[in-house]
Amino acid sequence: MLIFEQSQPGRRADSQRSDDGALDGLPDEYLRTEAPGLPEVSELQVVRHYTNLSRKNFSIDTQFYPLGSCTMKYNPRGALRAANLEAAQGRHPLSPESASQGFLSCMYHLQEMLRDVTGMAAVSLSPMAGAQGEFAGVAMIRAYHEAQGDTGRREIIVPDSAHGTNPATAVMCGYKVREIPTAKDGDVDIEALRAAVGPQTAGLMMTNPSTVGVFERRIEEVASIVHGVGGLLYYDGANLNAILGKVKPGDMGFDVLHMNLHKTFATPHGGGGPGSGPVAANERLRPHLPVPYVLRTEQDGQPVFRWADDAACPQSIGRLSAFMGNAGINLRAYLYALMLGREGMHRVGEFATLNANYMAKRLAEAGFDLAYPKRRATHEFIVTLQKQAKTLGVTAMDFAKRLLDYGYHAPTTYFPLLVPECFLIEPTETESKEELDGFIAAMASILAEARENADLVKGAPYTLPAKRLDDVRAARELDLVYQPPGE
Amino acid sequence: MLIFEQSQPGRRADSQRSDDGALDGLPDEYLRTEAPGLPEVSELQVVRHYTNLSRKNFSIDTQFYPLGSCTMKYNPRGALRAANLEAAQGRHPLSPESASQGFLSCMYHLQEMLRDVTGMAAVSLSPMAGAQGEFAGVAMIRAYHEAQGDTGRREIIVPDSAHGTNPATAVMCGYKVREIPTAKDGDVDIEALRAAVGPQTAGLMMTNPSTVGVFERRIEEVASIVHGVGGLLYYDGANLNAILGKVKPGDMGFDVLHMNLHKTFATPHGGGGPGSGPVAANERLRPHLPVPYVLRTEQDGQPVFRWADDAACPQSIGRLSAFMGNAGINLRAYLYALMLGREGMHRVGEFATLNANYMAKRLAEAGFDLAYPKRRATHEFIVTLQKQAKTLGVTAMDFAKRLLDYGYHAPTTYFPLLVPECFLIEPTETESKEELDGFIAAMASILAEARENADLVKGAPYTLPAKRLDDVRAARELDLVYQPPGE
Amino acid sequence: MLDALGADSIEDLFDEIPAPLRAGRLQQVPEGRSERDAVAEVRRRLEQDPALTCFAGAGAYDHYVPAAVWDLATRGEFMTAYTPYQAEASQGTLQLLYEYQTMMSRLTGMDVSNASLYDGASALAEAVLMAVRAQRKSGSRRILLAGSVHPNYRATAASIVSSQEIELETLVFCESTGRVEMAALQAHGENEYAALVVQSPNFFGGLEAVDELTDWAHARGMLVIAVVNPMTLAVLKPPGAWGETGADIVVGDGQPLGLPLSSGGPYFGFMCARQKIVRQMPGRIIGRTVDLDGREGFALTLQAREQHIRRSKATSNICTNQGLAVTAATVFLSLLGPQGLQEMARASYQRSAELVAALTDVEGVHAHFSGPRFHECVLRLPVRADSIVDRLAQEGVLAGVALGYYFPGLENCLLTCATEQRSAAEIAHFAGALRRVLEEAV
Amino acid sequence: MLDALGADSIEDLFDEIPAPLRAGRLQQVPEGRSERDAVAEVRRRLEQDPALTCFAGAGAYDHYVPAAVWDLATRGEFMTAYTPYQAEASQGTLQLLYEYQTMMSRLTGMDVSNASLYDGASALAEAVLMAVRAQRKSGSRRILLAGSVHPNYRATAASIVSSQEIELETLVFCESTGRVEMAALQAHGENEYAALVVQSPNFFGGLEAVDELTDWAHARGMLVIAVVNPMTLAVLKPPGAWGETGADIVVGDGQPLGLPLSSGGPYFGFMCARQKIVRQMPGRIIGRTVDLDGREGFALTLQAREQHIRRSKATSNICTNQGLAVTAATVFLSLLGPQGLQEMARASYQRSAELVAALTDVEGVHAHFSGPRFHECVLRLPVRADSIVDRLAQEGVLAGVALGYYFPGLENCLLTCATEQRSAAEIAHFAGALRRVLEEAV
Ligand SMILES: Cc1ncc(COP(=O)(O)O)c(C=O)c1O
């Protein structure tokens, strides 16, 4: 039942009242004529309604959630505690620098740690999610070329395995997208890349480990090909979790990158966000970083932190948000980075990789096809269910839905697009072997079901708050806003 | 699966470590030889395990919970926020008075409000739940008689409808219990009371509204009978919610009472507690109040708050806890009382009573028997399922279990003992009419099921995490502590 | 597990990474700390800054957030779920978002709402892009943007849309009212614009002539993009009712609806629009539908607009949005209801009037603009406002936002604000401190 | 609803209440306030007290509480459930309590645990009553109680058991060690006692000769009641292993296991015991059993001990206990595990040693008692300790507990404590402040 369907005129959560004021001096023409149609319910109704709604979700806190490319790992509650400190929540974004040195020092210290982890020259924390980080990075590439007077570069190269945000970003930055294929072994098709680059090439966007779950071994060659024609390299850091403390993107030759703090650095995904997508740049691109970020200066030998703003950064691509991005998320990441520390960061990549390789091995033994069986898995790997789809008529979608009945969230399905009927599986470093084994056993059991009774699998799920939903109807008979019956 | 069954040697929540110290100077004879057998699990395992365990509970936040005598009402989250303030949580109980004036002023103000609500002379907040409040009150009665040199009084009179804590308390205070019957109309059997009292009578313990859900109309007569023989009147305030702001126990003639703040004043029950059971006394019994409580004095015209301790209260029954009771619960009650205010307190009793009377009426219309059909319900009322038990073989227990399948917590069953096959139903003031109607419809539907297919009802519940549990086995083959298989 | 893999050490699993790329020791990352130590460190740093009583607004407002809001939003099932791609396992989030869309549509008076964008400023950028798409026929890539729109919103919109060769033209505000006067439009009557952007209450707290502006723009084939504070819509005319036919796209920041100040985020951007341009909307949209058994259910819909399906042809690159912030706002709006939100708005209005009265009572302090405003006001001080803001911070007061940074010429101007939370005592303290500080300064 | 009842007004529903009893206006209860105002009022009052760095112990310890503990415990399903009477609808709480019982049994080295009592002091009272019941055969109603047991525990036990004609006899502690020396027992060798009560670490932080005391008591047919701090049991010998056969009943306060100081509560009392006297235990006990389908499940058991079944014949009148505090402690113990708890204990020991070293370095400050101690220590100052506690509060330090209040003759003695949370800087600040204050005083 919708909260609106529980509404009764005049009912309210009484303790949420304010001393009523009058709108003296406001002419009627500015006023609304009737109260907004918000629900009229008691506080208990609100609490019960949303508590019960929450119970209809799968989540990391309740289930194993091996969603590839999303890094659904456990995010320590301590990070939330830090962000919830009164001193954190109560700070207005436009407080003067003189009264913000403590806060600025946190942001600066986080910038420094991220700089180190990525091997870049400078970091701006202001992008609010991965896609905005991508926007910032590609806009910086454009700004760089323009600053060089190099205005003929109109193309961004993107591998066909790329996340959808990559091509969408390139277009938002005014570029054309040129796709290059992935080779059979999962690496970029080098010859195709060579053929694609030229004076029109502004840059290449790449994820490494890539979204097919392997490490691009010829990354240095890729970099030199792109740099060779005057292009720049963008690193999509969504998969940074895999190589944290192991490899620095800067060392691979990337010029600019974003990180998804909500994947690698402790922010649970919140049913869709918020995240934070800091960008890092090497020396060449540094002048173009989005503002604001934090600068460290000194006064009488003492550090003084200041905002780097438009005035300080005349070549910046500008600002991307009203204030300074998702500052609270950055604070969580800061706490998390402090907790992990140097050693902990190494361990993240190690255990993420160990868990993924273990699962890949066991699933292969259980009769599933790996998309890249000859390669090491990174923090994630791909199973293709093409065989099952052909021989049993049971698709990746069917397996995914049936997994829900077993109490496991499904892996990412049908992404990357180049592998048919695929499952992109990312266990993360925070899951125990017991969970991995449970998932593997469920997969094996569903495979047996698919052989014995394909319809059972195709009708799944059965035990969830809803059966499969009619997406076609959702899109055709658009119902996006509740209309009370009879209105 | 138990948390112990998820344990792996050496696994841990790494971020919960402490810098290791050494036990230099502690002789081996004081040390344990092996580490305590606590679970060895990751932080994610802990979070997932207890999140999922919680989901196996019914609760106010998820269900209507009309448990009679327990006042399962919505307790505003704001009260929890107050108790969670750093200034609240960080205060050590033995902080000096000089650094505790703010805290003490809160406790004093709460004492004053409770004093007013009950119509008594003084309040001590130290008892930690209802039963300890009862202990305090009866011990005060005893202390009073002893202070008068009146040592022959060995009996406490308790109506047969009384809560189990009443007779148990009387015995803990060294008294014998004399039970008196309840009359057909739900009031105390006055003649039986007259016959029971005498020089041996130390006092009478009573709830009003009583646990049969009616207001004792001859309360003044009851009081004068007991007072007439030199006995004192104890008021069990568990049902105070019904008459908050309507009647003061002090005006009814009670000498001493306890309140259940966890029922009437905003503390959710926590799966069993904690609560708080302040005692209030009239002038006669005031010197015997348990310590510590808060006194207001003045210095240079300014209020100064002090602890009333043994030295200040030589006739006190003494202390009942290491510090000052469940101070944090009292703070929640304080916040709640501030929010309710004078008007709000009146409304509590009014709507609790309205809801109960409405449900009683509707359930009677649906074919259920009220135990006291001629009486007004108070905040709760009794349905007796004796007829259904006899004619259909479906007991109150069966109805209770089946209600769970309908998503409603069962009312209190088989209490009070004098009404056979009873449901004690307390909707509370915070529930909406829609919930009440839903419950009534469920009851009607179960009645129909009982007529058509009694076994269906007798086998319930079906949709919960467990079916009916084998209590006999639980008591016979005691398994109170997990032993790993093979140990 | 290594055994199962036939590996000797975890290092073996990294053997595909070229050796020269292997990283050395991290230099800037200190040794790991326990939760206790790390939280203490963050606290120590943050508490080094003075706690200020907040009289700043400028897009972030110090409203009360009921305790239930985040108690519910931080339940693990909301907080640790991903975007609801597997609808059957995400009905909680999906239904909540459908309710959110309904609430926002009703507040703004529009037909539809998406499930959020990053923040108000980036939402404005997306609205501009959307307007240009919706006006594809006309082909205009010029936008007329009121100069009284939040300067950071204008800057953000500029950073984001400029690569797509869209031109943002500023419509000057009147120096005496701080709002766009109809006269200023004359300079623009000839050009073709895709849309007009108006914020009301505007950056200075003033109420724009929204009806006239809307009708003027519509008469010229422009779309109207309204930028609003959703809290004020409890009492102010919703953009859906501006002028004859209402605004076309409405954006703003959801911060006032239960989000703590938190140095600027996470908040969330909202976007509502007319049904007929819904397919041009960016961001996630939830639809109500039925499941195989015909029971009501909810799912992501119109995904063919989005990057994960359409890639380079998507309406936007947005993927992760501000889900949890929206969760909090939905609970907030349910808790307050129409009455609670109206009271909050009226009380903020009134406290702000009291604040302005108290401050303009101080020698040399004047309201800079005339005309109706909501709960913010620009005051002209006898000295530079930024130095006063710094100075009052030492008195525990965040006086507001100094405008010289954004508007050369307004160096002595302070944008100040009060919400329902500001007490008479706090206002008096602010006024007293300002008086003292100004006396010192002179 | 009134219509359905045929009533004109709610007042009608109160018509059975005699008119003279109807209450007038409440005098002490002010007008109601909104959540915002009420929380602000409580905050205002509480923040009027200085925030103190805590060096006090005496039964309540400032340990770190991991964030996950209360995030989980305050989930609505735990926090707003009643006592698990309807087992099928309470498996979450029931299983958790079964796990709790297991943890406490393992920590204390005992066979069984109940599901909690109010606090450590009242748990001691219940242990005394339980011991008397268990010794019914001997008929003794005398208890020998070490004078080094927390004075408030002794006082609480006295208030609670005295009405039942039980005598508590004090066993004096040694003036130089602060603990019970075997010599003191001679005075009591002749009497018949139901039980001996020993606390270790005792109130002064000292470790008692638990093995000898236990054996001495057992040799005389007495039960041994151990009072312990559960955190210390991470490293100290558990009562189940005291002497030849171990203690019989173990009680204490669970506060160190994840409960904030909160002015003294809510904490929880725990009680563990030997299997053979489990039927004499007060309080709730959870058992593992099976459901109709034979699947594992949990239920309240041995209810025939309890007031709701046995009424006047119950083992205690306790009904509501401290369930939510136990929920937090169970999560806490799972999170810390054996290693985390041991580290916490060792770190507290070490910080406390550092504290004592720093403070006794101050002129005129000495350790008052000799012998092994855990993380508390009695220091003798050159002046009255209570004035020092007051004075240091002005320096932001809660120095400890002045002992003169409890022990005439120890007016100059301060019971002080450090946990793993106290940093070297805080210890140095305390020592420096003490030095300054003592210099002032002289
Ligand atoms: C590989 C990759 N790149 C980019 C993104 C976009 O990040 P965000 O969702 O934070 O915008 C994602 C997230 O799903 C991703 O997996």
Ligand SMILES: Cc1ncc(COP(=O)(O)O)c(C=O)c1O
């Ligand atoms: C009528 C009555 N009296 C006393 C009590 C005992 O209160 P508590 O559980 O707080 O000890 C109860 C609680 O169940 C009760 O209902």
